[in-house]
Amino acid sequence: xxxxxxxxxxxxxxxxxxxxxxxxxxxxxxxxxxxxxxxxxxxxxxxxxxxxxxxxxxxxxxxxxxxxxxxxxxxxxxxxxxxxxxxxxxxxxxxxxxxxxxxxxxxxxxxxxxxxxxxxxxxxxxxxxxxxxxxxxxxxxxxxxxxxxxxxxxxxxxxxxxxxxxxxxxxxxxxxxxxxxxxxxxxxxxxxxxxxxxxxxxxxxxxxxxxxxxxxxxxxxxxxxxxxxxxxxxxxxxxxxxxxxxxxxxxxxxxxxxxxxxxxxxxxxxxxxxxxxxxxxxxxxxxxxxxxxxxxxxxxxxxxxxxxxxxxxxxxxxxxxxxxxxxxxxxxxxxxxxxxxxxxxxxxxxxxxxxxxxxxxxxxxxxxxxxxxxxxxxxxxxxxxxxxxxxxxxxxxxxxxxxxxxx
Amino acid sequence: xxxxxxxxxxxxxxxxxxxxxxxxxxxxxxxxxxxxxxxxxxxxxxxxxxxxxxxxxxxxxxxxxxxxxxxxxxxxxxxxxxxxxxxxxxxxxxxxxxxxxxxxxxxxxxxxxxxxxxxxxxxxxxxxx
Numbered sequence: 001x002x003x004x005x006x007x008x009x010x011x012x013x014x015x016x017x018x019x020x021x022x023x024x025x026x027x028x029x030x031x032x033x034x035x036x037x038x039x040x041x042x043x044x045x046x047x048x049x050x051x052x053x054x055x056x057x058x059x060x061x062x063x064x065x066x067x068x069x070x071x072x073x074x075x076x077x078x079x080x081x082x083x084x085x086x087x088x089x090x091x092x093x094x095x096x097x098x099x100x101x102x103x104x105x106x107x108x109x110x111x112x113x114x115x116x117x118x119x120x121x122x123x124x125x126x127x128x129x130x131x132x133x134x135x136x137x138x139x140x141x142x143x144x145x146x147x148x149x150x151x152x153x154x155x156x157x158x159x160x161x162x163x164x165x166x167x168x169x170x171x172x173x174x175x176x177x178x179x180x181x182x183x184x185x186x187x188x189x190x191x192x193x194x195x196x197x198x199x200x201x202x203x204x205x206x207x208x209x210x211x212x213x214x215x216x217x218x219x220x221x222x223x224x225x226x227x228x229x230x231x232x233x234x235x236x237x238x239x240x241x242x243x244x245x246x247x248x249x250x251x252x253x254x255x256x257x258x259x260x261x262x263x264x265x266x267x268x269x270x271x272x273x274x275x276x277x278x279x280x281x282x283x284x285x286x287x288x289x290x291x292x293x294x295x296x297x298x299x300x301x302x303x304x305x306x307x308x309x310x311x312x313x314x315x316x317x318x319x320x321x322x323x324x325x326x327x328x329x330x331x332x333x334x335x336x337x338x339x340x341x342x343x344x345x346x347x348x349x350x351x352x353x354x355x356x357x358x359x360x361x362x363x364x365x366x367x368x369x370x371x372x373x374x375x376x377x378x379x380x381x382x383x384x385x386x387x388x389x390x391x392x393x394x395x396x397x398x399x400x401x402x403x404x405x406x407x
Numbered sequence: 408x409x410x411x412x413x414x415x416x417x418x419x420x421x422x423x424x425x426x427x428x429x430x431x432x433x434x435x436x437x438x439x440x441x442x443x444x445x446x447x448x449x450x451x452x453x454x455x456x457x458x459x460x461x462x463x464x465x466x467x468x469x470x471x472x473x474x475x476x477x478x479x480x481x482x483x484x485x486x487x488x489x490x491x492x493x494x495x496x497x498x499x500x501x502x503x504x505x506x507x508x509x510x511x512x513x514x515x516x517x518x519x520x521x522x523x524x525x526x527x528x529x530x531x532x533x534x535x536x
Contacts, residue, residue: 032424035427043430194484245508332497333497
């Protein structure tokens with residue numbers, strides 16, 4: 001069985017048939033996972049330095065030169081790398097006295113931080129399958145982002161205590177601005193809110209919990225919803241970017257809601273992190289430095305601060321190493337322009353926009369398919385990855401170790 | 408067409424994710440990304456046909472994408488798959504959280520000022536910008 005690194009579910013039941021060393025057939029992959037497996041054979045990166053094709057060794061030397069010559073290098077990416085590569089990346093940042101950050105910085109970071117610090121009750125996806133009878137997909141659409149979430153863990157499967165599955169034993173809700181495919185599945189459990197309306201929706205739930213009338217259009221429906229939540233044997237909330245981006249500095253309101261629900265029944269939170277090992281990076285950096293992202297090692301000491309998050313750091317960093325990420329695609333153009341102005345080194349299995357403007361490109365193995373290692377699933381469960389095929393490129397961890405040797 | 412003001416919310420789409428994995432330089436990824444989904448009433452009022460190209464402009468920038476007309480009703484709100492096309496519209500101004508406004512972009516739609524750009528052309532705009 002192979003593990004799919006297409007998202008943070010890390011599905012470990014993928015059957016692969018090889019023919020002449022190439023993947024010929026697979027079973028159990030979702031559409032997104034199939035895309036990840038097929039990407040083995042499309043748009044692969046090739047080694048480049050200063051506009052010329054070079055060999056990997058020369059690309060690594062040039063990368064080391066750029067990074068050691070920088071006063072404040074930014075080491076960014078990491079959510080699509082193994083735990084081993086993340087550890088090697090943190091060691092390199094430490095040696096360079098640089099700044100290290102990952103995509104969680106403008107993604108699920110604020111919520112993940114609460115989970116990792118133990119300030120938000122959480123559980124595993126196996127708990128969800130076995131005991132999760134009341135589910136809220138909030139600002140998330142697993143059908144699109146984590147396609148097997150509902151079938152392997154949360155809604156459709158039978159569980160230890162939920163032998164009748166979604167037909168009788170599970171009740172699911174979706175809170176979203178868009179009637180997503182997930183919202184359509186939960187049907188009557190869908191609450192449509194206006195963009196930015198999450199805080200108001202939380203306040204409405206809190207009102208009902210306080211025995212007051214909620215300030216929403218359909219008061220009866222809201223009261224019935226909260227009554228269901230109060231009867232949960234084991235509730236789970238799956239917050240997506242919709243909730244995090246909407247609340248931003250008001251995440252305490254969400255914490256307040258979860259705490260209130262837990263006064264009556266157990267309610268757990270599993271953030272719907274996108275990339276396969278974002279949680280791994282956050283946890284690894286937290287264990288080593290006390291910060292889940294946005295850490296600087298200047299002057300040999302680890303310091304956490306917003307100035308080290310990519311959004312702010314692009315104003316102060318004078319070079320960047322980007323590993324397994326494409327910030328030129330994923331950042332607003334205003335920030336991508338800032339990245340385009342400094343020397344960039346890219347380590348990635350594929351060609352992407354950041355690689356196209358980079359001064360150095362080092363092709364790497366596609367983890368889980370061409371390189372092994374380990375990763376943390378969205379719920380923190382460790383999953384071992386074993387290579388399925390032989391690739392031509394070194395792993396992230398190997399390249400990072402080689403750069404570290406020469407900087 | 409008449410100008411139309413909408414609040415743009417970005418989202419993730421599984422077909423777009425698959426296309427991105429297969430190749431972000433491909434036509435399939437461009438089709439799945441350079442897209443704005445409109446409420447039917449909004450589209451009718453502004454005279455926007457399903458599949459027609461429109462310019463979407465915010466205070467941060469503008470981009471030409473294809474319009475789609477949704478089955479679901481969401482007047483005043485438009486949805487765009489999160490991509491380098493939608494990122495042309497996201498402001499570079501951030502609040503105390505330092506998280507950009509990916510999901511609340513005030514935008515105006517008008518007749519297309521040109522073709523839907525290829526991803527390489529968007530990159531050129533970023534490099535030259």
